[in-house]
Amino acid sequence: xxxxxxxxxxxxxxxxxxxxxxxxxxxxxxxxxxxxxxxxxxxxxxxxxxxxxxxxxxxxxxxxxxxxxxxxxxxxxxxxxxxxxxxxxxxxxxxxxxxxxxxxxxxxxxxxxxxxxxxxxxxxxxxxxxxxxxxxxxxxxxxxxxxxxxxxxxxxxxxxxxxxxxxxxxxxxxxxxxxxxxxxxxxxxxxxxxxxxxxxxxxxxxxxxxxxxxxxxxxxxxxxxxxxxxxxxxxxxxxxxxxxxxxxxxxxxxxxxxxxxxxxxxxxxxxxxxxxxxxxxxxxxxxxxxxxxxxxxxxxxxxxxxxxxxxxxxxxxxxxxxxxxxxxxxxxxxxxxxxxxxxxxxxxxxxxxxxxxxxxxxxxxxxxxxxxxxxxxxxxxxxxxxxxxxxxxxxxxxxxxxxxxxxxxxxxxxxxxxxxxxxxxxxxxxxxxxxxxxxx
Amino acid sequence: xxxxxxxxxxxxxxxxxxxxxxxxxxxxxxxxxxxxxxxxxxxxxxxxxxxxxxxxxxxxxxxxxxxxxxxxxxxxxxxxxxxxxxxxxxxxxxxxxxxxxxxxxxxxxxxxxxxxxxxxxxxxxxxxxxxxxxxxxxxxxxxxxxxxxxxxxxxxxxxxxxxxxxxxxxxxxxxxxxxxxxxxxxxxxxxxxxxxxxxxxxxxxxxxxxxxxxxxxxxxxxxxxxxxxxxxxxxxxxxxxxxxxxxxxxxxxxxxxxxxxxxxxxxxxxxxxxxxxxxxxxxxxxxxxxxxxxxxxxxxxxxxxxxxxxxxxxxxxxxxxxxxxxxxxxxxxxxxxxxxxxxxxxxxxxxxxxxxxxxxxxxxxxxxxxxxxxxxxxxxxxxxxxxxxxxxxxxxxxxxxxxxxxxxxxxxxxxxxxxxxxxxxxxxxxxxxxxxxxxxxxxxxxxxxxxxxxxxxxxxxxxxxxxxxxxxxxxxxxxx
Numbered sequence: 001x002x003x004x005x006x007x008x009x010x011x012x013x014x015x016x017x018x019x020x021x022x023x024x025x026x027x028x029x030x031x032x033x034x035x036x037x038x039x040x041x042x043x044x045x046x047x048x049x050x051x052x053x054x055x056x057x058x059x060x061x062x063x064x065x066x067x068x069x070x071x072x073x074x075x076x077x078x079x080x081x082x083x084x085x086x087x088x089x090x091x092x093x094x095x096x097x098x099x100x101x102x103x104x105x106x107x108x109x110x111x112x113x114x115x116x117x118x119x120x121x122x123x124x125x126x127x128x129x130x131x132x133x134x135x136x137x138x139x140x141x142x143x144x145x146x147x148x149x150x151x152x153x154x155x156x157x158x159x160x161x162x163x164x165x166x167x168x169x170x171x172x173x174x175x176x177x178x179x180x181x182x183x184x185x186x187x188x189x190x191x192x193x194x195x196x197x198x199x200x201x202x203x204x205x206x207x208x209x210x211x212x213x214x215x216x217x218x219x220x221x222x223x224x225x226x227x228x229x230x231x232x233x234x235x236x237x238x239x240x241x242x243x244x245x246x247x248x249x250x251x252x253x254x255x256x257x258x259x260x261x262x263x264x265x266x267x268x269x270x271x272x273x274x275x276x277x278x279x280x281x282x283x284x285x286x287x288x289x290x291x292x293x294x295x296x297x298x299x300x301x302x303x304x305x306x307x308x309x310x311x312x313x314x315x316x317x318x319x320x321x322x323x324x325x326x327x328x329x330x331x332x333x334x335x336x337x338x339x340x341x342x343x344x345x346x347x348x349x350x351x352x353x354x355x356x357x358x359x360x361x362x363x364x365x366x367x368x369x370x371x372x373x374x375x376x377x378x379x380x381x382x383x384x385x386x387x388x389x390x391x392x393x394x395x396x397x398x399x400x401x402x403x404x405x406x407x408x409x410x411x412x413x414x415x416x417x418x419x420x421x422x423x424x425x426x427x428x429x430x431x432x433x434x435x436x437x438x439x440x
Numbered sequence: 441x442x443x444x445x446x447x448x449x450x451x452x453x454x455x456x457x458x459x460x461x462x463x464x465x466x467x468x469x470x471x472x473x474x475x476x477x478x479x480x481x482x483x484x485x486x487x488x489x490x491x492x493x494x495x496x497x498x499x500x501x502x503x504x505x506x507x508x509x510x511x512x513x514x515x516x517x518x519x520x521x522x523x524x525x526x527x528x529x530x531x532x533x534x535x536x537x538x539x540x541x542x543x544x545x546x547x548x549x550x551x552x553x554x555x556x557x558x559x560x561x562x563x564x565x566x567x568x569x570x571x572x573x574x575x576x577x578x579x580x581x582x583x584x585x586x587x588x589x590x591x592x593x594x595x596x597x598x599x600x601x602x603x604x605x606x607x608x609x610x611x612x613x614x615x616x617x618x619x620x621x622x623x624x625x626x627x628x629x630x631x632x633x634x635x636x637x638x639x640x641x642x643x644x645x646x647x648x649x650x651x652x653x654x655x656x657x658x659x660x661x662x663x664x665x666x667x668x669x670x671x672x673x674x675x676x677x678x679x680x681x682x683x684x685x686x687x688x689x690x691x692x693x694x695x696x697x698x699x700x701x702x703x704x705x706x707x708x709x710x711x712x713x714x715x716x717x718x719x720x721x722x723x724x725x726x727x728x729x730x731x732x733x734x735x736x737x738x739x740x741x742x743x744x745x746x747x748x749x750x751x752x753x754x755x756x757x758x759x760x761x762x763x764x765x766x767x768x769x770x771x772x773x774x775x776x777x778x779x780x781x782x783x784x785x786x787x788x789x790x791x792x793x794x795x796x797x798x799x800x801x802x803x804x805x806x807x808x809x810x811x812x813x814x815x816x817x818x819x820x821x822x823x824x825x826x827x828x829x830x831x832x833x834x835x836x837x838x839x840x841x842x843x844x845x846x847x848x849x850x851x852x853x854x855x856x857x858x859x860x861x862x863x864x865x866x867x868x869x870x871x872x873x874x875x876x877x878x879x880x881x882x883x884x885x886x887x888x889x890x891x892x893x894x895x896x897x898x899x900x901x902x903x904x905x906x907x908x909x910x911x912x913x914x915x916x917x918x919x920x
Binding site: 031034036037038039040042044045046047049050062063065066067068069070071077082084085086088089090093120124127128131133140142143144156160172173174180240249250251273278301324325326358361363364365367368369371373375377392395396400423439 | 479503780834842
């Protein structure tokens with residue numbers, strides 16, 4: 001079904017509402033993914049589903065019912081589950097449903113007809129561009145190419161009606177030789193816009209340069225972080241600190257107005273930015289506003305949903321996850337502003353340091369201090385006298401993100417879109433950081 | 441369901457599949473959360489659909505759909521074959537499966553009291569009593585507790601004649617108390633971190649956790665951690681509680697023994713493994729105290745079932761035998777690659793996901809010591825409880841874990857609470873330094889409900905039996 005049809009289905013569902021308020025979210029999703037290993041396709045899958053979520057509010061109580069499958073009876077089943085749920089919840093200060101006025105235009109949205117129409121054969125052909133390049137260079141390629149189309153509709157008894165159809169194409173690849181590997185990725189709403197030859201060239205080149213790595217001692221190093229690595233830093237800041245709920249619960253590093261990071265660091269959330277899978281509204285149907293989170297190093301703002309906005313006496317910024325929830329709002333279109341330095345010239349300014357292609361298995365160690373740990377992976381190189389001289393064995397880092405971003409020396413003028421571990425798009429530059437701590 | 445699966449298999453065969461299997465799954469979930477004295481959410485969800493897996497032209501294809509009408513199911517089967525044929529254009533090596541017998545049967549998780557027969561009011565009441573028990577201390581900024589119940593009805597059939605029906609019941613619950621001060625945040629959890637402890641059992645499993653009876657103690661520990669001394673630093677003896685030992689097993693034995701990782705199937709995402717086939721049967725993974733098993737027959741672990749998701753019977757395999765690496769977690773395809781039979785570890789996150797190799801119940805078998813004895817025979821070290829942070833490299837060698845709290849041990853006695861402990865090491869050296877594992881009386885089965893793997897991402901519920909265990913000469917430090 002298209003957006004209008006899902007809206008009509010939601011409107012019809014609301015006719016079953018006898019009393020109180022209701023929100024109906026319907027999402028039709030079609031997603032396919034082709035996975036490759038050792039220069040062959042070893043898994044290729046397709047999935048089609050409709051997810052219905054009903055939230056009922058009545059007498060200060062909220063109930064939620066969710067259904068996938070169950071055909072024509074799905075909406076009724078979701079309503080019945082929500083009503084059963086609502087009956088047992090305690091009466092509390094329930095946040096009201098957003099008003100129709102908090103809606104708006106259902107644009108811009110990331111959509112490309114080519115992605116929507118992509119076939120298993122199309123994906124196999126693109127994968128073969130990478131596997132062929134790898135085979136020509138005597139290495140093996142591994143990775144996945146996915147295409148997804150999702151139509152989401154939100155209808156509420158308060159008069160809010162939103163719908164949007166979005167697409168996403170994502171390609172990640174690892175190339176492995178006898179003694180080392182490389183990584184590259186590309187993501188776009190439009191599968192036709194993926195630079196697959198460029199990815200193949202990048203991943204094979206990194207792999208070939210990363211053979212026979214030798215160890216370096218752990219310790220503090222000057223680093224150049226590629227956008228793949230910077231994405232992990234930004235995503236962990238978002239999870240731990242850019243939410244109004246985290247601030248309200250005293251769990252966030254954010255201290256409004258304080259200058260915690262380098263002047264070169266400006267971090268935004270912008271769901272309207274063309275490069276970051278634009279999407280017009282959040283999971284309450286509220287229009288998502290651009291928010292400058294860190295402004296030239298200063299803690300500037302956090303994102304809100306309706307409950308946290310009510311708490312602080314402000315309006316929602318449109319960053320809600322499905323309500324009710326205990327996690328709070330989340331920025332899902334992060335970007336760090338570009339700088340002026342060409343990425344290709346950043347290594348030249350490092351007398352001795354490390355170039356990091358990507359991080360792996362990054363986890364919070366102390367969220368309030370933004371201390372995280374993780375490993376480097378698939379492309380860690382020693383920089384000596386302004387040049388990359390050799391690959392080095394992967395290292396574990398344990399580092400405060402805020403401290404690292406307080407020591408940013410250069411920001412590249414180029415940026416690249418990467419998917420974080422939470423699968424949201426993050427637009428990141430290369431960063432030159434004065435000191436980064438590697439522990440083993 | 442039988443009729444539906446026959447339609448799917450017939451359609452796949454008619455489209456040219458040389459092998460096909462399908463899983464019709466209906467999953468019901470109840471999730472109840474109480475936060476700061478309010479029922480924050482009661483979510484009831486229903487999910488059903490079919491996943492069809494085929495081999496055509498020597499390659500795999502898979503399609504899942506939530507429409508169980510005949511036309512939709514048959515089209516999904518044909519689409520799976522189209523996908524396989526598209527993949528076959530790129531591939532040179534046809535898929536080969538290890539043989540497995542055709543099986544027919546039924547399995548149901550044994551429960552004393554079906555959790556879906558317990559009223560929502562009783563469940564909410566349990567959580568409200570738990571919340572109340574945490575509410576006395578003003579330093580506790582966030583109180584959160586939850587229950588989750590899962591019922592999954594699975595019907596499996598394949599083109600080789602297997603027809604298997606299973607009903608799996610899970611019950612879980614837990615609590616978190618978060619204390620804050622101007623410069624510190626500390627969370628304590630019970631019975632485990634990351635939201636809850638979950639097992640394959642009925643309501644009786646959750647009652648046995650005794651959430652209300654432990655809530656006050658846990659809240660007090662969270663507050664005490666705000667002003668506790670930093671964890672001591674240096675190389676010292678570490679004793680892990682059973683929950684942290686379970687996670688250590690998960691990360692450093694469960695994942696590296698997954699044979700798909702070893703063969704490179706996960707190289708672009710989850711990673712590979714240091715446990716390569718040339719090491720099988722000879723490599724010293726740990727000390728003689730260390731025996732680890734994969735046991736999908738061991739109730740009440742979350743990896744307990746009758747058959748895996750490609751129809752191989754539940755079984756027990758020894759992965760580490762008195763320190764020696766002896767076995768993998770495998771599937772029919774990966775087992776064939778090393779000349780073995782599958783030991784039944786193919787599992788999928790619902791009908792919409794392709795089965796891949798997952799942990800079942802990966803257990804550290806009990807030893808002969810006890811926590812009391814281990815502490816009494818430790819000159820200086822730390823006793824670490826409940827995971828807070830976990831990270832390990834893509835080959836599963838270099839790890840760093842943090843726990844919610846620690847107790848310093850001096851001259852055989854537990855002395856003072858210490859905060860923000862982390863410890864790190866290399867997997868074989870770490871398990872090689874294990875000199876004691878507690879016995880059956882302190883051995884417990886724990887559940888991990890957030891094990892991520894695969895593309896598209898799949899979250900699996902897996903079990904780990906473990907007991908407190910001791911390690912010598914481990915690097916320990918406080919998180920700074």
